[in-house]
Amino acid sequence: MKLTVFGASGGVGREVVRQALDADHEVTAVVRDPARLRVPAHPRLLVATVGDLSDAEALVPVLAGRDAVLSALGAGTNKKAKAAPVTGPATHAMLTAMGRVGVRRLSVVSAAPVGPDVPEDGAFTRAVVLPLLRRALRDLYADLAVMEEAIAASDVDWTVIRPPRLLNRPRTGRYRRVFGGNVPGGRSIGRGDVADALLAGLADPAYARCAVGIAT
Structure with missing residues (x-):
């Protein structure tokens, strides 16, 4: 497959790029600073620099002709207090650009606290631990919630992956x-x-238009 990976210079993004290349995919890695990618040069790897991820026009060239889009922007983006949102605006731009070039498949990283509570985790976790976590990182989770809402309202074939602590x-x-x-x-x-x-x-139809919680 021909893939475009956003957030490619982050911890999850670099892993996506490496694993995709190992699986014989063609990868366009979208970064702001190519020096941070730290993935060896590869004949099936193209590194694209995009300064403003909220600009749909700037994303069209890196999405044209692709089979799918993967975003690791949610995996640790903007953890600083009161940071300007990145993931939500970037996702809106991705969806617009995907519509223009006809790309249908999107797989993104969110976070477990954006999803529903799990009754099996117990009352203390649900009443104390999770509310404290959501309050401490409320800007990050609000940004991810905007991303999830935009994706769920779109007509693309999407998957949201919700991990806990990375x-x-x-x-x-x-x-x-x-x-x-x-x-x-x-x-x-x-x-x-x-x-x-x-x-x-x-590749798995079970993931289509579904949020998936994962953990060890």
């Missing part, structure tokens, strides 16, 4: 999935496995 661990392929919800007791997952889930969603 760890710098390679792909194992051994993690739990909950379609339409979050993983009970899910506390963390390696960035390599988040990338694996993003790519798996492109």
Whole structure:
């Protein structure tokens, strides 16, 4: 497949690029600073610099002729307090550009706290831990919620991957999935496995138009 990867210089994004190349896909890695990509040159890798991800016109050239779009912008973007939203505006631009060039498949990273609470996690987690987390990172989660709303209202074939805390661990392929919800007791997952889930969603019909909770 021919893929465009947004957030390619982040921890999850780099894993997506590496795994996609290993799987013989052609990859366009969209970055602001090519020096941060830190992925070896490859004959099937094109690095595209885009300064303003909220500009749909700027995204059209990197999406034209692609089979699918993957976004790792939600995997740790804008964790600083009161940071300007990035993921929501970028997603609106992606969807507009995808419509113009006829790309139908989209797989993105969100976060577990944006999804529903899990009754099995217990009253303390649901009444204390999660509200504190959502308050501390409210700007990030509000941005991700805008992203999810835009995607759900679109006519593309989308997948939203919702991981809990991200760890710098390679792909194992051994993690739990909950379609339409979050993983009970899910506390963390390696960035390599988040990338694996993003790519798996492109080929598996079960992931189509679905939010998927993942965790080890």
